[in-house]
Amino acid sequence: MSMLQENDPYMKDMKQVETAALFRQIIRIMEELRQGVKKPYKEVIDVASGDPQKTGMKPLSFVRQILAACLYPQLINDNKLPVDVRQRAQRLLGECPGGSVGSYSATRGMPDIVHRVSEYISRRDGGAWSNPENIYISPGSQWSLANIFQILVNTEASTRTGILTPVPGYNTSILSIKELGAVPVPYYLDEEQGWELHMEELHRALASAKGVCNPVALYIINPGNPSGQVQSRQSIQEVIQFASEKRLFILADEVYQDTVYGEKSEFVSYKRVLAEMGPPFSDTVELASFHSASKGMLGECGLRCGYVELVNLDPAVMKYIYTQFSKDSCAPVLGQIALDVMANPPQPGDPSYPFYIEETQHIRTTLVHNVNRALTAFNSLPGLTCQPGEGGVFVFPRLDLPPRAIQKAKEAGLGPDTFYCVNLLEDAGVFARPGAEYGQKEGTHHIRICIMTPPDIMEELLRRVTSFHTQLMKDFS
Amino acid sequence: MSQQQQQNGVSHRGKVLTLDNMNPNVKRVEYAVRGPIFLRAVEIEKELREGVKKPFTEVLKANIGDAQAMGQKPLTFFRQVLALCSYPELMEDSKFPVDVKQRAQRILSACGGHSIGAYSSSQGIECIRQDVARYIETRDGGTPSSPDNIFLSTGASDAIVTMLKLLMSGEGHDRTGVMIPIPQYPLYSAALADLGGVQINYYLNEDKCWALDIAELRRAISAARQNCSPRVLCIINPGNPTGQVQTRQCIEDVIRFAKEERLFLLADEVYQGNVYSEGSEFHSFKKVLFEMGPEYSSTVELASFHSTSKCYMGECGFRGGYMEVINLDPMVKAQLLKLVSVRLCPPVPGQALLDLVVNPPQPDEPSHATFMKEKTEVLAALAEKARLTEQTFNTVPGITCNPVQGAMYTFPRITIPQKAIDKAKELGQIPDMYYCMRLLNEEGICLVPGSGFGQREGTFHFRMTILPPTEKLKIVLQRIREFHLRFTQEFS
Numbered sequence: 001m002s003m004l005q006e007n008d009p010y011m012k013d014m015k016q017v018e019t020a021a022l023f024r025q026i027i028r029i030m031e032e033l034r035q036g037v038k039k040p041y042k043e044v045i046d047v048a049s050g051d052p053q054k055t056g057m058k059p060l061s062f063v064r065q066i067l068a069a070c071l072y073p074q075l076i077n078d079n080k081l082p083v084d085v086r087q088r089a090q091r092l093l094g095e096c097p098g099g100s101v102g103s104y105s106a107t108r109g110m111p112d113i114v115h116r117v118s119e120y121i122s123r124r125d126g127g128a129w130s131n132p133e134n135i136y137i138s139p140g141s142q143w144s145l146a147n148i149f150q151i152l153v154n155t156e157a158s159t160r161t162g163i164l165t166p167v168p169g170y171n172t173s174i175l176s177i178k179e180l181g182a183v184p185v186p187y188y189l190d191e192e193q194g195w196e197l198h199m200e201e202l203h204r205a206l207a208s209a210k211g212v213c214n215p216v217a218l219y220i221i222n223p224g225n226p227s228g229q230v231q232s233r234q235s236i237q238e239v240i241q242f243a244s245e246k247r248l249f250i251l252a253d254e255v256y257q258d259t260v261y262g263e264k265s266e267f268v269s270y271k272r273v274l275a276e277m278g279p280p281f282s283d284t285v286e287l288a289s290f291h292s293a294s295k296g297m298l299g300e301c302g303l304r305c306g307y308v309e310l311v312n313l314d315p316a317v318m319k320y321i322y323t324q325f326s327k328d329s330c331a332p333v334l335g336q337i338a339l340d341v342m343a344n345p346p347q348p349g350d351p352s353y354p355f356y357i358e359e360t361q362h363i364r365t366t367l368v369h370n371v372n373r374a375l376t377a378f379n380s381l382p383g384l385t386c387q388p389g390e391g392g393v394f395v396f397p398r399l400d401l402p403p404r405a406i407q408k409a410k411e412a413g414l415g416p417d418t419f420y421c422v423n424l425l426e427d428a429g430v431f432a433r434p435g436a437e438y439g440q441k442e443g444t445h446h447i448r449i450c451i452m453t454p455p456d457i458m459e460e461l462l463r464r465v466t467s468f469h470t471q472l473m474k475d476f477s
Numbered sequence: 478m479s480q481q482q483q484q485n486g487v488s489h490r491g492k493v494l495t496l497d498n499m500n501p502n503v504k505r506v507e508y509a510v511r512g513p514i515f516l517r518a519v520e521i522e523k524e525l526r527e528g529v530k531k532p533f534t535e536v537l538k539a540n541i542g543d544a545q546a547m548g549q550k551p552l553t554f555f556r557q558v559l560a561l562c563s564y565p566e567l568m569e570d571s572k573f574p575v576d577v578k579q580r581a582q583r584i585l586s587a588c589g590g591h592s593i594g595a596y597s598s599s600q601g602i603e604c605i606r607q608d609v610a611r612y613i614e615t616r617d618g619g620t621p622s623s624p625d626n627i628f629l630s631t632g633a634s635d636a637i638v639t640m641l642k643l644l645m646s647g648e649g650h651d652r653t654g655v656m657i658p659i660p661q662y663p664l665y666s667a668a669l670a671d672l673g674g675v676q677i678n679y680y681l682n683e684d685k686c687w688a689l690d691i692a693e694l695r696r697a698i699s700a701a702r703q704n705c706s707p708r709v710l711c712i713i714n715p716g717n718p719t720g721q722v723q724t725r726q727c728i729e730d731v732i733r734f735a736k737e738e739r740l741f742l743l744a745d746e747v748y749q750g751n752v753y754s755e756g757s758e759f760h761s762f763k764k765v766l767f768e769m770g771p772e773y774s775s776t777v778e779l780a781s782f783h784s785t786s787k788c789y790m791g792e793c794g795f796r797g798g799y800m801e802v803i804n805l806d807p808m809v810k811a812q813l814l815k816l817v818s819v820r821l822c823p824p825v826p827g828q829a830l831l832d833l834v835v836n837p838p839q840p841d842e843p844s845h846a847t848f849m850k851e852k853t854e855v856l857a858a859l860a861e862k863a864r865l866t867e868q869t870f871n872t873v874p875g876i877t878c879n880p881v882q883g884a885m886y887t888f889p890r891i892t893i894p895q896k897a898i899d900k901a902k903e904l905g906q907i908p909d910m911y912y913c914m915r916l917l918n919e920e921g922i923c924l925v926p927g928s929g930f931g932q933r934e935g936t937f938h939f940r941m942t943i944l945p946p947t948e949k950l951k952i953v954l955q956r957i958r959e960f961h962l963r964f965t966q967e968f969s
């Protein structure tokens with residue numbers, strides 16, 4: 001077994017058994033609560049996914065009003081809905097075949113929406129041109145990510161395809177890579193430096209792949225999940241130079257670009273940095289950038305819509321990418337409409353603008369407030385250390401459990417962080433995810449908690465975690 | 478090397494991702510429905526928009542089974558409930574009937590955070606799976622169905638591909654072989670190419686109205702055993718593109734065959750609500766399997782697929798669907814759960830829609846009358862168009878059309894004169910693609926050549942949907958007739 005597999009930070013088999021156990025547990029607890037079994041809590045606080053609406057955050061009214069009017073066009077003539085909502089719905093329906101959201105769209109997405117998304121990208125990136133022909137809208141960003149992974153993975157080559165992946169990194173993407181028979185090549189982010197990416201570590205990771213697999217791509221998440229780190233322009237440039245030199249395809253997962261809260265941080269896209277670096281990089285480095293309607297201000301996880309923008313790909317390969325996506329039919333039309341709103345929110349002067357601003361302001365304020373509260377609360381507890389984040393919707397504090405707790409976990413056949421999460425769920429009704437799922441440096445343990453929740457839920461969450469953690473530290477001291 | 482690169486003194490930098498090193502399986506994928514002829518149709522539409530003069534003013538896209546794109550109306554009940562689910566503030570509005578509001582509330586209470594914008598579990602919302610199981614039980618005369626065996630999906634296609642992925646194993650001679658009907662809906666061949674599976678063709682009998690012949694299944698599997706390990710048998714019932722509706726006897730025979738040969742059955746039943754011919758009746762594989770007794774029902778492995786895109790709903794854009802798995806090995810089921818988690822979850826509006834399809838208005842509910850009226854109208858129109866299409870094509874010398882017993886398509890056989898076949902060859906085109914391209918360029922009608930679905934060597938077909946509005950359909954049929962006669966004349 002290769003060194004890569006032996007020291008697999010994603011700890012494949014053990015983790016899967018644990019994850020399955022955790023999911024069985026939550027189903028059981030939910031059922032028990034439904035049946036009125038007495039517990040120290042009335043409801044589970046589910047902060048296991050980056051899903052704000054699940055915890056009670058409200059969707060944007062503008063988005064939902066448009067969806068309703070598109071679904072039931074009689075509402076377009078109903079002046080209960082704002083006039084800009086009704087106008088948009090009418091225009092969108094005119095862009096749908098047969099005037100209905102029930103029709104299939106073109107493979108890459110509704111052409112007018114794809115076009116507007118390209119304009120949105122261009123505006124975001126200071127005017128850098130975005131070619132609508134290179135954009136594919138899909139049922140969530142993970143779907144298009146999997147399609148691109150698939151094209152990169154050469155199943156007939158004598159050496160397995162490798163893809164550099166961050167530790168910690170988003171577990172679903174890593175799982176996707178493994179399902180396709182490719183090898184994740186881990187590069188470790190530096191926890192002590194706020195989960196910063198060091199170029200030496202990328203070099204080291206790439207070197208470690210020698211003789212094990214053929215690395216063809218670099219998967220990077222910015223802002224990070226679960227790390228919450230936001231890359232500087234400088235860092236992005238270095239990564240692009242590295243990819244160019246080492247002939248790697250860049251897969252930039254940027255779904256959290258709209259939730260940057262760090263005061264000194266600013267999201268800048270890989271596409272923009274690439275364009276601004278000029279030739280030779282700007283017209284040679286191959287890049288796929290991913291975004292989604294599930295995150296940011298929209299938080300529409302259940303609608304399943306994201307997109308990929310492909311830059312500098314071989315035109316011959318692009319033809320096959322089209323066929324690959326075409327057999328998937330198309331992304332759900334309601335999701336595409338939500339994406340369209342993301343790309344074109346209400347503007348000053350529009351009737352919906354004031355309320356839209358109020359709602360998005362509330363989301364931003366809540367995020368900042370929650371992050372600060374969580375950092376303060378966790379860092380005041382012995383055995384919990386939380387790096388200050390800059391973006392995304394998670395905190396990923398490190399757990400330093402007493403040896404007796406670690407021993408107890410071992411006896412239960414669980415990693416310490418899974419043990420922590422299992423007991424946190426059972427005793428405190430808080431559903432968080434163990435760091436083992438995302439990968440972590442050997443001997444370290446973490447938990448991932450979504451902090452995009454209504455403020456009162458956050459307070460309750462912090463109260464429960466503080467109480468649980470304090471008790472646990474006492475019990476195992 | 479580009480001028481620019483020379484100027485920069487940068488040596489020629491080939492692409493990282495090229496035809497040579499990309500996944501070779503992906504190069505073998507074809508999907509005719511959205512393939513070259515469709516892309517040409519889109520090009521022509523662009524030319525029309527730019528004012529280029531053509532012998533027609535619009536392109537009729539009869540290539541894809543998209544009823545609402547062709548003007549079929551969605552059902553009011555579905556859209557009202559979904560509007561309320563999207564924007565619950567509308568619950569105050571008195572124009573929505575009480576049953577619409579109740580359904581919306583029930584769906585929302587099953588969603589995380591009471592919102593369709595939250596992720597659901599990967600398998601799909603529990604109470605919707607329960608409703609689907611109940612629907613299946615009713616449909617199948619009481620045959621029990623467990624929600625644990627129901628997996629909601631992003632359209633039926635997603636579930637079909639997931640199952641094929643799950644069933645793919647082995648290498649070389651042990652590689653999984655999958656039996657598929659010819660002609661077939663090209664998702665199957667595309668998925669198999671993508672997954673590196675071995676495609677085992679079994680030919681449907683055109684002379685017997687596209688009937689499935691067990692002898693032909695035997696021939697196909699026997700030949701296939703020489704180079705792969707047949708593990709799966711796919712059936713599309715009602716058929717796409719053939720429209721054939723399997724008899725109960727035939728379904729039993731297929732199940733027996735699957736048991737004998739130890740094959741996993743994939744039953745694509747998305748058109749189960751589209752049955753038109755008198756004397757044809759939809760029988761689900763699940764029901765027949767269970768009625769054959771425990772010897773079969775406790776051993777034969779089956780996955781049945783359904784969707785919200787077809788039947789009377791036609792809600793393709795929602796990407797709603799499900800599969801029911803029977804007798805799945807528990808370890809395989811665990812793998813399946815893992816596989817579906819990679820997609821996170823199916824679109825929640827599609828799940829909600831599916832819930833309404835399996836829970837339509839009941840006779841005592843306010844929306845019932847309108848619902849039944851709309852549903853009946855849609856199905857009656859489809860039946861009429863199926864009949865009209867078959868009838869019209871059969872009056873054209875050189876076109877023969879089997880009865881359209883079900884589904885949404887006609888797949889007539891066309892006689893292409895030898896001279897045209899030669900011309901096509903000259904141009905490097907398959908003859909029925911050449912025919913369809915000519916039709917598209919001259920009449921603005923987009924059909925899909927039979928070669929995209931598979932056909933017996935030496936025969937040619939096209940697939941046309943029966944979906945355009947009746948008056949338009951009549952005109953289209955007329956123009957195809959005229960084109961065919963012209964074409965035959967030209968190459969006589």
